[in-house]
Amino acid sequence: MRRTQPIRVGDLLKTVVENNPKLSRMFLEARVVEAWKNLDPLIAAQTTRANVVQGKLNVWIANAALRHEIFMRRTELIRRINEAVGQAVITAIYVK
Secondary structure, three states, rough: OOOOOOHHHHHHHHHHHHHOHHHHHHHHHHHHHHHHHHHHHHHHEEEEEEEHHHHOOEEEOOOOOHHHHHHOOOOHHHHHHHHHHHHOOOOEEEOO
């Protein structure tokens, strides 16, 4: 069916993402990694890598003391990341 009215690209992308749960999840996971980088400058400076797999945030930290602090504050960090993203995406943080 041909449309007679133009559609904004942003509206089209929003519709596609909302109708595709896997794609929606991928966008949310990308936002989680960005939220992690913006969470704390000290943490961001020491993070060598971060990714999300099945709702679990995996982060690689160069500093052992900071790794331990993140481990101890993981519940608070999960809450702050989920608030930044706007949905409960992260259920656990694994520090490596």
